[in-house]
Structures are given as C-alpha cells and as structure tokens.
Amino acid sequence: MAQFENTLYRFTDKKSSYKGIQQVKETINVNDIGKNEVLLKIKAVALNYRDFAIAAGSYPVGIKDNLIPGSDATAEIIQVGSAVSDLEVGDRVITNFDPENLYGQSKNLKTALGAAVDGVLSQYKVVPSYAVNKLPKDSHLTDEEAACLVCTGVTSWNALYGTADKFIAGQTVLMLGTGGVSITSLILAKAAGAVTIITSSSDEKLKYVKEKWGVDHTINYNTNPDWEQQVLDLTHGEGVDFVIENGGSGTIMKSMAATKVGGQVASIGFLGHTKEMPDIMSLVLLRSIRLRGIAVGSKQLAEELIRFVHAKKLRMPVEQTFGFSTDQVYEAYAKIESQTHIGKLVIKVD
Ligand SMILES: NC(=O)c1ccc[n+]([C@@H]2O[C@H](COP(=O)([O-])OP(=O)(O)OC[C@H]3O[C@@H](n4cnc5c(N)ncnc54)[C@H](OP(=O)(O)O)[C@@H]3O)[C@@H](O)[C@H]2O)c1
Known part of the structure; x- marks a missing residue:
C-alpha cells in the first residue's frame, strides 16, 4: 500500500x-x-x-x-x-x-x-x-x-508546576468556570492535595462538578457578583495560593483580589475579554502577586503530566x-x- x-x-x-x-x-x-x-x-x-x-x-x-x-x-x-x-x-x-x-x-x-x-x-x-x-x-x-491531555491538560499542569515556585499539597487553588481547563485543573490539583474552589454561571453545573469531581467549594458568579469576597471568606480572609484565570480582562481584578499576598495568578483565558484593560498594577505591587502568562507548555511538561495521570490513574x-x-x-x-x-x-x- x-x-x-x-x-x-x-x-x-x-x-x-x-x-x-x-x-x-x-x-x-x-x-x-x-x-x-x-x-x-x-x-x-x-x-x-x-x-x-x-x-x-x-x-x-x-x-x-x-x-x-x-x-x-x-x-x-x-x-x-x-x-x-x-x-x-x-x-x-x-x-x-x-x-x-x-x-x-x-x-x-x-x-x-x-x-x-x-x-x-x-x-x-x-x-x-x-x-x-x-x-x-x-x-x-x-x-x-x-x-x-494535549492542551488543557498541559496548560493546567504548567499553571501548577511550570515555574520554580510550584504548587505544594495543602495549598488552595481557584478555578474560573467549568470548561476544559478548569475541570482538568480541578482533577490535577485535587489529586495532588489541594483545597479546591470553582466558580460557574450555573448552580446546576456546580452541583454536577461537586458530585462528579468532588470540588471542595463552589460559587455561582452570576448570583454572587462579588464572588471574590466569597473566596476570601472561604480562605479566612487570606485568599488563594493559585488562580486558574480563564476570564482575562473581564475577571482579572476580581481574581487578583481573591489571591493571597504572594500568590500566583496563571493568566490563561480570554473568555470575559473587555476592550478596556483594568489597572491591575496596584494589586500586583501591593499584594506581591505573581501574574504569569501561560501558553500551554512544552513536551517536557506533557511528559510529566502523562506520568502523574498514569501514576494516580486519573480520569x-x-x-x-x-x-x-x-x-x-x-x-x-x-x-x-x-x-x-x-x-x-x-x-x-x-
Ligand atoms: N493560555 C493557554 O495556554 C490556554 C490553554 C487552553 C485554553 N486557553 C483559554 O482558556 C479559556 C478556557 O478554555 P477552555 O478550553 O477551558 O474553554 P471551555 O471548555 O469552552 O470553557 C468555557 C467555560 O468557562 C466559563 N466562562 C465563560 N465565560 C466566563 C467568564 N467571563 N468568567 C468566568 N468563566 C467563564 C463557562 O463555564 P460556566 O458556565 O461554568 O461559568 C464556560 O462554559 C479560553 O479562553 C481558552 O482560549 C488558554
């Protein structure tokens, strides 16, 4: 042939x-x-x-x-x-x-x-x-x-493990929305010992994610427009260690307000894109937040991800x-x- x-x-x-x-x-x-x-x-x-x-x-x-x-x-x-x-x-x-x-x-x-x-x-x-x-x-x-695993898997892995200051068990991870990046990040973070918080436009979706994927905390961002305050309440006023930021300019201010001093925000998505970029520099400076642009990731990160998913038999x-x-x-x-x-x-x- x-x-x-x-x-x-x-x-x-x-x-x-x-x-x-x-x-x-x-x-x-x-x-x-x-x-x-x-x-x-x-x-x-x-x-x-x-x-x-x-x-x-x-x-x-x-x-x-x-x-x-x-x-x-x-x-x-x-x-x-x-x-x-x-x-x-x-x-x-x-x-x-x-x-x-x-x-x-x-x-x-x-x-x-x-x-x-x-x-x-x-x-x-x-x-x-x-x-x-x-x-x-x-x-x-x-x-x-x-x-x-190829895109959303490696992106999530990169957000948690792609820099020297990697995720460690016991830290809190916030995911925005219930799409591919968020649910994959939830699965990986949970398997590695994270406290997990997810937001969604829909109570029905949140119920499903809690039942199917065992997320620790859920917040509906439509019925709770000040959802960053709820994140702070859930973390005793401290904020989260990692944010999987899928909204872009439309959500970045709230995501950063929900981040711990010295925490990391992985800038991943542009789902809530607005033409006018908010002034995020004050939060970056005052809260020492590390804002990190993610562009999926390398073959090396993919190999690490494959090994982890295999070892933990994650679906x-x-x-x-x-x-x-x-x-x-x-x-x-x-x-x-x-x-x-x-x-x-x-x-x-x-
Ligand atoms: N930088 C990178 O390396 C990289 C890699 C992969 C993906 N991305 C980007 O990341 C974003 C997510 O990708 P995906 O493949 O996971 O998308 P997806 O599967 O289509 O998920 C989208 C979900 O996000 C939620 N959402 C929509 N608008 C939102 C908003 N304004 N604020 C918060 N949540 C919102 C919705 O869930 P609810 O109804 O539950 O809120 C929606 O179903 C996209 O912008 C994508 O292009 C970037």
Missing part, C-alpha cells in the same frame, strides 16, 4: 464560522515519509475553546489559509521512518500542542498545531517523531481521554463524544459555542 486516501477537514470557506470547515479527501504516499518521521492513525481529537475562536475569527494569533483545524489528538503509530528509535508501530501517542516547544518556558505559539500550521482533524497525519508523546503501554485512558473529563461526519463535527463546535458543556468535548475519528 504505497498510497491511500485520507479523509480530513479544512477551512475551505472563510465564513468566520465553523461552517467554513469542509470535509476533503487527500492522498498520503507512504514512500514520502522521512527517516525521522512517523505516520499516525488518528483516533480521537479533543476540542478547545481555541478551536471555536479560530473558526469565529476571534483568535489573537494569525491563521493559515486552508487550515486543518484541531491540536489535540490521540493516535496509533502505523509506520516509522528508518532513523526513528524511540517509537514503534503500535505505540499509542498524543500530539504535542506546539511540536517545536520541547523544553522550558513558553514559545511564541507560531508553530502550534491547528492555527498558523495545520492541525489534526484528519484520519492520518505524518509528523516528526519528536512531535508526539508516548502513552504508557498499560495506560488506563481511553483515546478520548488521552486527547484531553479526564470527557463530557460528550461526537462522530467524524461533517454534521457531527458542526454539532461539536456548536456545543462549545453554547458553553453548556462541562469539561471536554471530543471527536472520535474513524
């Missing part, structure tokens, strides 16, 4: 909507696979808010023409180049969000999958061997769960799985747009 047909999705139509994504068929020639490359059979693709923002034209990084969307895949290796020594046919792997970010602090995201370079919403993909992270042979994770928060047809792909994007989900949405690839 020197060549075969690959079904995949591309933005063939610039409608500033996920409806600009169309299914196409292209040929893969296995003789073209380089000696340092591997051929992946993709099994599952986890979606992120980023994928919706890219489709809607609101993502703050340049997007390639005719893009293959998606960054987070679980795959099986079905062919290896002649010089590849650390991977073999049959290995289960996950993609690295930014294949060029191997070690250390953040890179500029220009080489991250599914934005400025082609992504993974495809049956097959050829990548350099260093662009994937191997799962343990006896991994307990389903393909759908493992795909969730990843897949709320719903969709098929690979165009209708199902649109349904998955529509569900992200509705913001009714809790945790992660995943497309299963045939």
